[in-house]
Amino acid sequence: xxxxxxxxxxxxxxxxxxxxxxxxxxxxxxxxxxxxxxxxxxxxxxxxxxxxxxxxxxxxxxxxxxxxxxxxxxxxxxxx
Amino acid sequence: xxxxxxxxxxxxxxxxxxxxxxxxxxxxxxxxxxxxxxxxxxxxxxxxxxxxxxxxxxxxxxxxxxxxxxxxxxxxxxxxxxxxxxxxxxxxxxxxxxxxxxxxxxxxxxxxxxxxxxxxxxxxxxxxxxxxxxxxxxxxxxxxxxxxxxxxxxxxxxxxxxxxxxxxxxxxxxxxxxxxxxxxxxxxxxxxx
Numbered sequence: 001x002x003x004x005x006x007x008x009x010x011x012x013x014x015x016x017x018x019x020x021x022x023x024x025x026x027x028x029x030x031x032x033x034x035x036x037x038x039x040x041x042x043x044x045x046x047x048x049x050x051x052x053x054x055x056x057x058x059x060x061x062x063x064x065x066x067x068x069x070x071x072x073x074x075x076x077x078x079x080x
Numbered sequence: 081x082x083x084x085x086x087x088x089x090x091x092x093x094x095x096x097x098x099x100x101x102x103x104x105x106x107x108x109x110x111x112x113x114x115x116x117x118x119x120x121x122x123x124x125x126x127x128x129x130x131x132x133x134x135x136x137x138x139x140x141x142x143x144x145x146x147x148x149x150x151x152x153x154x155x156x157x158x159x160x161x162x163x164x165x166x167x168x169x170x171x172x173x174x175x176x177x178x179x180x181x182x183x184x185x186x187x188x189x190x191x192x193x194x195x196x197x198x199x200x201x202x203x204x205x206x207x208x209x210x211x212x213x214x215x216x217x218x219x220x221x222x223x224x225x226x227x228x229x230x231x232x233x234x235x236x237x238x239x240x241x242x243x244x245x246x247x248x249x250x251x252x253x254x255x256x257x258x259x260x261x262x263x264x265x266x267x268x269x270x271x272x273x
Contacts, residue, residue: 008246015254019228021235046186046198053202055258057210058230063113067127071109071134075102 010040018047101141105134108151112158112273115231119223121164121215129165133158155231159223188265205264215265221256224249 016022017030034041112133136157139145144153189201196204210261214222228239228249235253239246 004123008190014208015257016250019235042198043139043183043186046183046201049199050185050202050261052207054210054214055229058214058226060116060185060207061117061123063110063130064127067113071132072106074131074134074138075106076138078100 010043014044014047014071018044025033081091086150097146098126098220101144101146102138105154107136108154108230109134111151111231112151112154115155115226118214118226119219120231121161129158129162132161136161149237151231152233152237152241155227156243157235159227159241185261185265185268192258192268199273205268209264209267213267215262217259221252221259222251225256225260227254 006072007061013022013026013033017027022030034044109130113126113243116129116133117123120126120129120138134267140157151227186198188200189204193204214225217225223242224238227233227241228235232261233241235246235249238249242249244252
């Protein structure tokens with residue numbers, strides 16, 4: 001099925017809920033709403049998986065050991 | 081008469097504080113690099129930016145107040161340096177139509193390759209296309225996405241790092257995520273054809 005933007009509550013709650021930016025009362029409101037609203041529940045799962053996936057894709061590249069050494073060499077404390 | 085001794089003690093304390101500061105800053109290097117890598121488009125640029133950030137952080141260690149958020153302090157240096165590097169020549173954020181709802185991407189993924197579980201459907205996108213889509217998000221919006229979604233900073237911390245009101249962080253995040261999703265939707269169509 002195709003999701004239609006039918007639920008205003010989503011706009012208010014899902015992003016800050018995923019960002020853990022809601023206070024306790026708002027968090028409870030979001031969770032109650034998500035449990036009872038099929039549209040928002042699906043949307044929440046989609047958004048959460050998208051964020052995990054973006055994070056995974058964007059954090060896969062590690063800093064090179066050479067750069068680490070260069071940064072350590074920039075320290076000045078031991079020279080003083 | 082005791083003065084030289086006091087001075088020596090003060091210097092020793094300062095040296096110890098400085099060593100501790102430098103160690104803590106170096107411990108954050110992986111996290112700093114991850115954010116830097118997504119703020120700029122190439123690995124070389126990210127490495128330069130991180131080195132400049134560390135050079136400046138080590139020089140200005142006295143301006144850090146012990147016990148405050150060191151990660152945010154470092155990131156503020158990094159984002160300021162990145163802005164100073166003249167990265168502002170970019171396309172206007174207004175060029176893209178933002179009329180689609182937040183589910184545009186989901187719908188597009190379903191249209192191009194059939195129904196799927198909402199938790200698995202994103203796997204139809206390649207990891208490269210995710211990186212490319214994020215790179216295509218205009219800087220002001222990308223900065224906020226990278227700080228919050230990759231750097232794990234709160235809205236409040238991101239606001240302090242970028243020196244903008246928290247409401248601006250929230251609106252840029254909202255808009256930026258929509259831009260990211262519309263970029264991904266385009267990529268989904270491209271990968272299909």
